[in-house]
Amino acid sequence: MTGVIPADLIREQIKAQMAAGAQQDMIGKVNAFVDERCIPLEPKFLQGSFKALKPELDKARAEAKKRGIWAPWIPRAHGGLGLSLPEYAKVSAALGRSPIAHYALNCQAPDVGNMELLMSHGSEDQRARWLAPLVAGSIRSCFSMTEPEFAGSNPVFMETKAVRDGADYVISGHKWFTSAADGSAFAIVMAVTNPDGKPHERASQIIVPMDAKGVKLVRNIQIMGDVGDDYASHAEMRYDKVRVPITNRLGAEGAGFTLAQERLGPGRIHHCMRWIGICDRAIDLMCKQAASRMIAPGVPLGSKQAVQHMIAECRAETDAARLFVLDAAQQIEAKGAHEARVAVSAIKFHTAGVLQRVLDKALQLHGALGMTDDIPLAYWYRHERGARIYDGPDEVHKTVVARQLLKGYGLKVE
Numbered sequence: 248m249t250g251v252i253p254a255d256l257i258r259e260q261i262k263a264q265m266a267a268g269a270q271q272d273m274i275g276k277v278n279a280f281v282d283e284r285c286i287p288l289e290p291k292f293l294q295g296s297f298k299a300l301k302p303e304l305d306k307a308r309a310e311a312k313k314r315g316i317w318a319p320w321i322p323r324a325h326g327g328l329g330l331s332l333p334e335y336a337k338v339s340a341a342l343g344r345s346p347i348a349h350y351a352l353n354c355q356a357p358d359v360g361n362m363e364l365l366m367s368h369g370s371e372d373q374r375a376r377w378l379a380p381l382v383a384g385s386i387r388s389c390f391s392m393t394e395p396e397f398a399g400s401n402p403v404f405m406e407t408k409a410v411r412d413g414a415d416y417v418i419s420g421h422k423w424f425t426s427a428a429d430g431s432a433f434a435i436v437m438a439v440t441n442p443d444g445k446p447h448e449r450a451s452q453i454i455v456p457m458d459a460k461g462v463k464l465v466r467n468i469q470i471m472g473d474v475g476d477d478y479a480s481h482a483e484m485r486y487d488k489v490r491v492p493i494t495n496r497l498g499a500e501g502a503g504f505t506l507a508q509e510r511l512g513p514g515r516i517h518h519c520m521r522w523i524g525i526c527d528r529a530i531d532l533m534c535k536q537a538a539s540r541m542i543a544p545g546v547p548l549g550s551k552q553a554v555q556h557m558i559a560e561c562r563a564e565t566d567a568a569r570l571f572v573l574d575a576a577q578q579i580e581a582k583g584a585h586e587a588r589v590a591v592s593a594i595k596f597h598t599a600g601v602l603q604r605v606l607d608k609a610l611q612l613h614g615a616l617g618m619t620d621d622i623p624l625a626y627w628y629r630h631e632r633g634a635r636i637y638d639g640p641d642e643v644h645k646t647v648v649a650r651q652l653l654k655g656y657g658l659k660v661e
């Protein structure tokens with residue numbers, strides 16, 4: 248031992264410190280953008296329509312591009328910032344603090360997942376026609392998989408068919424909860440192309456332009472009293488003998504589920520960190536209310552131990568969930584989404600549960616104000632109840648975790 252630190256190690260440490268500094272800088276920029284450009288638009292979003300807010304959101308989007316924070320999750324080669332999954336996860340939490348911030352930076356679901364699919368499996372033509380304008384933010388898209396007549400928790404169970412006819416597929420089927428279909432330029436439709444294949448090799452993902460003949464948006468479904476519009480909506484769709492070229496298929500025929508699984512790993516990190524961001528904002532609102540709301544002259548709400556406990560419990564649950572999710576993001580980064588699937592299932596149901604508990608406590612602490620759309624708690628309370636259902640219901644994810652654990656004890660659970 249000479250006592251001299253090897254130059255390589257020093258270089259690595261400097262690189263790591265610079266990366267950490269750059270990451271902090273990015274989070275700082277994103278937080279400032281959310282505070283300055285998104286939170287001020289919230290009252291109009293919460294009490295009006297998404298469409299009416301679009302001109303102002305477009306200005307916010309232009310500002311995001313100017314500030315160098317546009318499309319953070321998309322690789323540089325495709326026009327984004329090229330953050331790694333753990334880096335983007337922290338950005339997603341910062342954006343989660345406002346219900347319109349992911350949209351403002353063009354990293355909103357389902358577009359971001361569709362961008363990933365096109366980057367990984369799109370042909371050159373598909374990328375030029377659909378990916379480039381998606382990344383630029385000039386079009387939107389949706390993902391159409393779940394069907395009202397079939398249990399979405401078992402995704403191999405579906406009826407929509409794509410039948411080959413010459414150089415085309417002819418698609419017929421009924422879907423619902425196609426989020427953000429209203430105003431989208433195209434849908435990625437999951438349809439059975441190989442009816443005689445093994446259950447996980449029966450379906451393909453096919454790009455369907457929304458203006459193709461036979462595509463019908465039946466309605467925007469009313470969700471907990473809110474029908475929504477434009478990006479902020481969930482549609483029932485009919486595909487009635489829709490003809491698209493076979494070249495609109497993504498990846499190999501029958502690879503639909505494999506592609507869907509790939510898309511869901513990082514997507515669940517994005518969602519979970521967005522929920523952490525919602526919790527951060529809810530706690531911020533709780534603290535402001537606890538410090539300023541007087542329950543008697545000179546007696547702030549926050550002087551009550553019951554309120555202090557609510558705040559402390561929310562803080563601890565949120566911070567613990569954040570570390571849990573970041574660990575899963577590291578696992579995906581290190582060994583891929585498939586190998587990390589048990590960790591991803593664990594964070595999915597755990598974080599969705601933390602979100603429900605934190606929102607409920609935050610709403611309670613605000614009393615009647617919490618029930619209003621003057622602040623975003625009620626919006627999240629209504630719309631994020633779905634967190635325990637979409638991207639796989641809690642029960643399905645719990646089974647994945649339990650099955651893995653019990654295997655170690657010699658019990659095989661189907």
Ligand SMILES: Cc1cc2nc3c(=O)[nH]c(=O)nc-3n(C[C@H](O)[C@H](O)[C@H](O)COP(=O)(O)OP(=O)(O)OC[C@H]3O[C@@H](n4cnc5c(N)ncnc54)[C@H](O)[C@@H]3O)c2cc1C
Nearest residue numbers: 390391392393398399400424425426633636637638640642
């Ligand atoms: C807000 C929101 C947005 C969505 N966006 C989209 C979208 O953009 N595109 C799209 O294609 N779909 C979307 N979905 C649909 C979503 O993917 C499905 O709702 C989900 O897969 C569950 O399917 P399901 O609703 O048919 O419930 P079902 O499969 O009928 O399950 C109902 C309930 O049964 C229980 N359950 C199910 N399976 C099991 C099991 N194995 N063990 C124990 N209990 C079980 C669970 O409690 C579950 O909640 C969205 C849903 C919501 C709520």
